[in-house]
Amino acid sequence: GVLGGAIYSSRATLNIRGQSMIAGNSAKNGGALYAEYSTLRIENARIENNNLFGAQERQKGGGISVIDSGLTIIDSAIISNTATITGWGGGIYAENTLNQTIAITNTTLGGNSADRGAGMFISGNLHATHMTVAANQGPGIMLLLPANAITTLANSIITGNSGGACSGNQFTALTTSLWDDASCAAVNASDNQPNTDAQLQPLALLDGFT
Numbered sequence: 001g002v003l004g005g006a007i008y009s010s011r012a013t014l015n016i017r018g019q020s021m022i023a024g025n026s027a028k029n030g031g032a033l034y035a036e037y038s039t040l041r042i043e044n045a046r047i048e049n050n051n052l053f054g055a056q057e058r059q060k061g062g063g064i065s066v067i068d069s070g071l072t073i074i075d076s077a078i079i080s081n082t083a084t085i086t087g088w089g090g091g092i093y094a095e096n097t098l099n100q101t102i103a104i105t106n107t108t109l110g111g112n113s114a115d116r117g118a119g120m121f122i123s124g125n126l127h128a129t130h131m132t133v134a135a136n137q138g139p140g141i142m143l144l145l146p147a148n149a150i151t152t153l154a155n156s157i158i159t160g161n162s163g164g165a166c167s168g169n170q171f172t173a174l175t176t177s178l179w180d181d182a183s184c185a186a187v188n189a190s191d192n193q194p195n196t197d198a199q200l201q202p203l204a205l206l207d208g209f210t
Helices: none
Strands: 006-008 013-023 033-036 039-048 064-067 068-073 076-079 092-095 101-112 120-123 125-134 139-145 151-154 157-159 167-168 170-177 184-188
Touching: 033 039, 092 101, 101 151
Parallel strands: 006 033, 013 039, 033 064, 039 068, 039 076, 064 092, 068 101, 076 101, 092 120, 101 125, 120 139, 125 151, 125 157, 139 167, 151 170, 170 184
Antiparallel strands: none
């Protein structure tokens, strides 16, 4: 479809869990899932091999696109999703007002492609921990933030992304994380390892979804 290749949500509450997989879908925005004014929880799921079609400027979310929606992702993998050549957010695109938050825990964003934010593009609040953003084609994470947005990243790895680890604005807080260049910055940073090779093996799904 035009919005959400598999799922479209508007003013709703949506839960995706229990070893769910959303794969092989296509849309103009939100290759797998598009949500607006909604609350979403994705747990123990895979969003894989979804893409955007068309050639419009700034198409959003090869895997997931959320607008003014709360999004929680736990124990999941967002992998091998593709935005268009000028698309934003290969794995995840999130554009939110400041009363909504993207919360990501123990999740891998890998092998996704986009011009801006190949792993994820965030415009709004972000709280992420134990996240791996690796082997994406484009910048791993792009932040283009409204004033007063709060963005935190902890205990995470950003490595092997063709456009660098980070781009755009700096995080509010960045702690106990590793990235392989000098591109990530924060107002408050501690116990990090920039310019460090994580020595990850090629991404693969083994026993779990992350």
